[in-house]
Amino acid sequence: MRKSLIISILATTGLVSCGQGDTSTSVKVTKELEKSKTVMSVESQTRADVSNQKNVDTKYVYSDPSGHNLIIENSYPRGGLKYTDPFGEEYVYAVFWTRITNETNNPFEFRMGFSEDSYELKSTPDRSFKLFIPSDTITPEKEALVNYGLDLEKYLDYNFRKQADLVRTINPKDSSGFYVVILFNQGVNGTLRTGLNIKEGKLIYRINDKEITCGNINLKQLELKK
Template identity: 55%
Template sequence: MKTKNMKKKMLLLILATTGLFSCKQGSKSEEGAGAVEVSNSKEKGKGQKLLSNPVYKFIDTQYKYVDAAGQHLIIENSLPKGGLKYTAPDGKVYVYAVFWTRITNETVNPFTLTIDFPVDSFEFPSSPERYFKILIPSDTMTLEKVSLFNYGLSNLKPFLDSAIHKPSSLKRTINPNESNVFYFVILSYKGVNGTLRTGLNLKGQDLFYRINDKVIACGKINLKDFTLQK
């Protein structure tokens, strides 16, 4: 009888030891999974570190285009600043927002882009009876200005007073391995429902400017066979 009891005790001890070992192995597996998570969070941290660059804090969209030779053209569009009221010389009240776009030429050739907006106002499809104009200041935008009020765009009211009833245009030549940054000012009559987002993008040789859900054909670029890189 004692022998049977001893055998039972030994069996229970073995089972308990095995169970404890299994728990420890499971615990190591959990730690292993946690280590992978930590690794992922470190990778995310690198991205966050990149985005901590003062410039990248203000970028809303980035489009990277590539040709068959692997050359790149990059278009980056900013978030808005401003959102204040502007009273035109005729007494009409608008809300303005300032944006900028940076185009980087990573090809071996210079290229020229042209942008033209009419004097006409456009209607927001999602906000009936709310209209906007697009104006292009001639001021030079530099990335050192990103943290400044209105991205450093000065003398805004005199510019708006003189440009509000005129078409806007831009022509820039960008050399290899160089960037060019320029402003856009959106004048909105009666404001807009929700957040205002804009962005310049390329399809073939044609440039398009998007303002929320409105897309406007606005210019050309003398480069061929560039497609959006996925």
């Protein structure tokens, strides 16, 4: 009887010990899986950030009196194909985007717009172009899509004869992006580059060698970082 009792106790102890070992191993495996998922998530986000930066052509960083930054990023072009307007005229289009990141402690408010009339490049006066600002917001997810995800033909068909303007407020520690569409009466020889920047409290949009004053901002003491 005594031997049976001892064997029973030892058997029970062994079962408990095995159970504790399994629980410890299970917890360890679970933690390793969670750690692995976290690392994969961080790596995926890092790759996405790097991919987004590949679309950035120019970047301007402005500092306010307290040392906080306002960042403007401008993209490379997409498009280069033909668009036929509702009246049968053909154009060559290019799609760009601008993203503004507000790291200041104040809302950043801006209003910008372009004339419905055509502009000309200084270097090639025979090339005239029109500018449009769709109200759509560009997001990182759209950057890999055709025309950066903009439904170009639908937008232009409806807005071709309308003046292009945009009003937007970007809250502190937030960012927002928008499109700019250019229609040329004929193809442009060489490289086409554009970009939004700030000069003396005004918004300036550059198309190659052409600069257009196109808007106002509420933050007046921003200085370009060298």
